[in-house]
Amino acid sequence: xxxxxHQIPVFxxxxxxxxxxxxxxxxxxxxxxxxxxxxxxxxxxxxxxxPEIPASTVAIRNYQQLYHTMAAVTGVDPKDxxxxxxxxxxxxxxxxxxxxxxxxxxxxLSTTALASLYCxxxxxxxxxxxxxxxxxxxxxxxxxxxxxxxxxxxxSVIQAYALLFWRRSLNDDERSALIEALNAALEGQAPSPAxxxxxxxxxxxxxxxxxxxIKI
Amino acid sequence: MKRKSFLAxxxxxxxxxxxxxxxxxxxxxxxxxxxxxxRLNGVPLALSDPRLPQLEEKLRAGLALEAAKIATEADTxxxxxxxxxxxxxxxxxxQHQVPLNDFIAMVIGVARDEMDARELLSGDFLYRxxxxxxxxxxxxNNQHYEQADARGVNLRATLIRTSxxxxxxxxxxxxxxxxxxAAAHYVAGTNRRAVEFSxxxxxxxxxxxxxxxxxxxxxxxxxxxxxxxxxxxxxxGVCSGCHGGMDALGGAFARLDFRxxxxxxxxxxxxxxxxxxxxxxxxxxYTTLDDSWLNLWTANHNAELxxxxxxxxxxxxxxxxxxxxxxxxxxxxxxxxxxxxxxxxPEPTENELIRRISxxxxxxxxxxxxxxxSVAVSQNCLGGIGE
Numbered sequence: 001x002x003x004x005x006h007q008i009p010v011f012x013x014x015x016x017x018x019x020x021x022x023x024x025x026x027x028x029x030x031x032x033x034x035x036x037x038x039x040x041x042x043x044x045x046x047x048x049x050x051p052e053i054p055a056s057t058v059a060i061r062n063y064q065q066l067y068h069t070m071a072a073v074t075g076v077d078p079k080d081x082x083x084x085x086x087x088x089x090x091x092x093x094x095x096x097x098x099x100x101x102x103x104x105x106x107x108x109l110s111t112t113a114l115a116s117l118y119c120x121x122x123x124x125x126x127x128x129x130x131x132x133x134x135x136x137x138x139x140x141x142x143x144x145x146x147x148x149x150x151x152x153x154x155x156s157v158i159q160a161y162a163l164l165f166w167r168r169s170l171n172d173d174e175r176s177a178l179i180e181a182l183n184a185a186l187e188g189q190a191p192s193p194a195x196x197x198x199x200x201x202x203x204x205x206x207x208x209x210x211x212x213x214i215k216i
Numbered sequence: 217m218k219r220k221s222f223l224a225x226x227x228x229x230x231x232x233x234x235x236x237x238x239x240x241x242x243x244x245x246x247x248x249x250x251x252x253x254x255r256l257n258g259v260p261l262a263l264s265d266p267r268l269p270q271l272e273e274k275l276r277a278g279l280a281l282e283a284a285k286i287a288t289e290a291d292t293x294x295x296x297x298x299x300x301x302x303x304x305x306x307x308x309x310x311q312h313q314v315p316l317n318d319f320i321a322m323v324i325g326v327a328r329d330e331m332d333a334r335e336l337l338s339g340d341f342l343y344r345x346x347x348x349x350x351x352x353x354x355x356x357n358n359q360h361y362e363q364a365d366a367r368g369v370n371l372r373a374t375l376i377r378t379s380x381x382x383x384x385x386x387x388x389x390x391x392x393x394x395x396x397x398a399a400a401h402y403v404a405g406t407n408r409r410a411v412e413f414s415x416x417x418x419x420x421x422x423x424x425x426x427x428x429x430x431x432x433x434x435x436x437x438x439x440x441x442x443x444x445x446x447x448x449x450x451x452x453g454v455c456s457g458c459h460g461g462m463d464a465l466g467g468a469f470a471r472l473d474f475r476x477x478x479x480x481x482x483x484x485x486x487x488x489x490x491x492x493x494x495x496x497x498x499x500x501x502y503t504t505l506d507d508s509w510l511n512l513w514t515a516n517h518n519a520e521l522x523x524x525x526x527x528x529x530x531x532x533x534x535x536x537x538x539x540x541x542x543x544x545x546x547x548x549x550x551x552x553x554x555x556x557x558x559x560x561x562p563e564p565t566e567n568e569l570i571r572r573i574s575x576x577x578x579x580x581x582x583x584x585x586x587x588x589x590s591v592a593v594s595q596n597c598l599g600g601i602g603e
Binding site for chain 1: 250254255258259260262263292296299300311312313366367368420421422425520547548551552555558559560561562567570
């Protein structure tokens with residue numbers, strides 16, 4: 001399986017994926033069992049809503065939904081040959097039916113790898129776009145090294161990722177985890193604009209493969 | 217003075233409370249709008265998307281169905297959701313991850329064009345993509361659809377309906393005469409699988425649920441052993457419970473086969489040879505001479521399928537029309553839509569809800585798009601401010 005050159009730190013991955021287990025406990029059915037049950041249960045007179053039934057089941061995106069969600073939030077063309085090739089190669093490891101109980105390590109790894117491919121394309125597109133037209137990197141100067149990648153800029157980028165991919169702001173734990181990931185990616189690296197892009201790839205991939213994107 | 221201050225404080229507190237309540241309501245509506253779009257399309261709606269305020273406005277006005285209509289206007293509703301919904305019905309293994317085929321394309325097209333979904337089982341049409349450079353649709357291969365898929369073609373935008381379904385096929389019955397269905401159920405065997413999966417896919421009734429020993433076995437064919445293992449009781453107590461009804465309906469598929477990788481039709485007076493094979497097993501059994509069929513699964517628990525219209529006929533088209541006319545068809549489509557959007561199968565206690573949505577589906581002219589919208593806005597699906 002293809003993986004990103006920059007592995008996402010395990011602690012970061014766990015932080016961003018946490019909550020799925022808690023949020024996924026709604027009982028599910030065998031996908032083939034759609035035959036109507038014959039036993040007649042009493043139905044409330046005024047409403048057909050049953051208080052025992054979870055109003056909204058937590059589920060995860062199926063393989064097609066995940067692929068196109070990543071395309072939709074990044075704006076990267078899903079017809080990109082590199083992305084399609086990787087998707088076709090790994091789709092069997094992704095969810096077919098959205099059942100969170102079938103969530104597995106290979107599924108999560110494939111999701112992260114797919115996210116990193118999307119992020120590679122996304123960051124490259126952003127870097128070649130005028131700052132004011134960018135979706136998430138308005139404050140980043142892609143021609144400068146780490147010295148211009150100030151804490152304020154870092155904070156602004158990860159916040160932009162969250163709004164774009166998760167449609168909400170970061171909480172403190174998420175912010176700390178992502179900042180720490182950015183810092184760790186840059187630590188000990190020689191000053192270079194390329195290193196900034198690599199660090200951005202780590203944060204982008206982690207955000208794009210997080211629970212907030214996977215769940216539906 | 218003190219009294220005035222107290223009143224002022226009370227007013228401020230009340231105002232603050234109302235403001236907080238209004239903010240909560242606004243946020244609730246926003247979250248519901250986002251979820252409604254997400255579940256119907258499989259992809260999220262951006263906060264900056266101009267459709268978001270439109271959805272919120274409809275929801276604020278208590279028009280959840282109107283909001284759902286905005287959501288199903290997106291290409292992704294057809295290209296992702298309807299496709300995912302149709303895929304497992306198109307193959308024997310009921311897998312979602314299958315190449316695009318004429319079966320799936322037909323369901324997407326019928327949903328997009330808001331056609332009567334009953335036509336899916338009896339219509340004479342095909343959906344193909346207008347994307348240039350694709351191989352022509354063929355009875356002998358799936359290239360047209362696989363090529364469209366490989367190029368990431370927007371199906372909602374490029375599918376067109378053509379009629380007849382196949383120039384070389386004298387009889388058409390929608391999905392039953394798609395190449396995908398033929399490859400799945402007419403290949404080899406005896407075509408009994410086609411009956412089995414017709415009930416499983418379109419009435420949500422696995423064959424074991426149709427089992428009824430009270431059904432006559434006079435149409436059971438000659439290839440069925442009447443005393444398997446030397447035990448006539450086994451046939452009488454087990455086999456005939458399925459074969460009695462299944463073989464009586466099997467005639468509908470008597471002219472169809474899947475040979476040399478292609479859907480094949482045997483024009484009258486011929487029938488597919490597979491219908492009269494292994495005739496020495498029980499020579500007194502039923503001989504298939506034409507494509508007549510008879511529905512014997514209409515009594516006892518099978519009456520629940522709500523049969524309407526003719527229960528016997530000739531050929532696959534009339535058979536498809538009979539299935540589509542049954543209450544069981546609209547019930548099954550509703551259950552499938554519920555599972556797709558709500559991400560769970562309906563509970564037994566939700567039978568009344570399913571019945572109500574199913575009736576609305578029929579009233580809408582069997583409009584699949586309306587069906588998905590109705591399911592999505594039911595409170596049991598997404599909760600919150602649904603209908």
